[in-house]
Amino acid sequence: MDGTKAILQGRGLSKSFGRGAAREQVLFDVDIDVREGECLAVIGGSGSGKSTLTRILLGLETADAGVVCYDGLAVNSSQSVADAAVVDTNVDSGAARVKPSSLSAMRKLPGFQALRRESGLVFQDPFGSLDPHWSVWRSVAEPVMLRHKDMPREAVLERVDQALRTVGLDPAVFARRHPANLSGGQAQRVAIARAIVNEPRVILADEPMSAIDVAARVQILEAFRAIRQARPGTALIVVSHDLGVVQHLADRIVVLHDGRVEEVGETDAMLADSRNAYTRQLIDAASMRW
Numbered sequence: 001m002d003g004t005k006a007i008l009q010g011r012g013l014s015k016s017f018g019r020g021a022a023r024e025q026v027l028f029d030v031d032i033d034v035r036e037g038e039c040l041a042v043i044g045g046s047g048s049g050k051s052t053l054t055r056i057l058l059g060l061e062t063a064d065a066g067v068v069c070y071d072g073l074a075v076n077s078s079q080s081v082a083d084a085a086v087v088d089t090n091v092d093s094g095a096a097r098v099k100p101s102s103l104s105a106m107r108k109l110p111g112f113q114a115l116r117r118e119s120g121l122v123f124q125d126p127f128g129s130l131d132p133h134w135s136v137w138r139s140v141a142e143p144v145m146l147r148h149k150d151m152p153r154e155a156v157l158e159r160v161d162q163a164l165r166t167v168g169l170d171p172a173v174f175a176r177r178h179p180a181n182l183s184g185g186q187a188q189r190v191a192i193a194r195a196i197v198n199e200p201r202v203i204l205a206d207e208p209m210s211a212i213d214v215a216a217r218v219q220i221l222e223a224f225r226a227i228r229q230a231r232p233g234t235a236l237i238v239v240s241h242d243l244g245v246v247q248h249l250a251d252r253i254v255v256l257h258d259g260r261v262e263e264v265g266e267t268d269a270m271l272a273d274s275r276n277a278y279t280r281q282l283i284d285a286a287s288m289r290w
């Protein structure tokens, strides 16, 4: 996967929450690349900043400093990653760091708009992402109908059917059901179908299996595998505590520790042979649960 272009880049990302004495910095000058077509896992202890970092990368959260670029276009600042690199190398203190925009200013940036159009989001709680009053069909069709207002109904149907089949759900069985009549694993697969139905180039899945019972997790894994097979150019960012999931899905891993990147590497090499003490600690703790 080396040499593949980075579709999403973060440079010098920092973030604090709270004010005054309660202010807590949760990301410190983080650099991260997500390559086209790869599955990148973001791992680290609880509170290490995984969700905050990935939310900033997807334009769901502002950073206090740093630049995010999608496909070469600025997502959170009028400056590009190249500008940020110049700023970083030419300035001694952090005073002239690139100042990102507010969320409302970000929404006007072409990079932000492209990223919104071309990304899909999957979160921990599938029932929280689905409207309980909507059928599976409506939940999955809605993003298509919003994006392609003039698409004929047959074409929408075909897209929805295709998305449901990709995640292993038979449309004839599931399309008319409501969330109350789905198991957690089925509901999460519907949420994934909704996330992929507009054929995103980047998918963020934040702890997609932690609310799902163990028996159904393998179906979610299979769904992500099928998506990668069907659309090999799609980048998948997975935030997970579960190193078994990471091992099965990810090409590369970023390890976060207290808001800093501890290590980045290829999955197999890192899990087998990381020399980093913190990464080893995570692997040892996980292997006690396997």
Ligand SMILES: Nc1ncnc2c1ncn2[C@@H]1O[C@H](COP(=O)(O)OP(=O)(O)OP(=O)(O)O)[C@@H](O)[C@H]1O
Binding pocket: 017, 018, 026, 044, 045, 046, 047, 048, 049, 050, 051, 052, 053
């Ligand atoms: N909106 C917020 N307001 C205040 N503090 C926040 C907010 N979001 C995150 N934090 C804090 O930032 C730190 C990092 O949180 P984050 O959710 O990014 O970590 P994480 O690695 O994803 O954690 P976990 O694995 O437990 O989900 C935590 O201390 C958290 O309490």
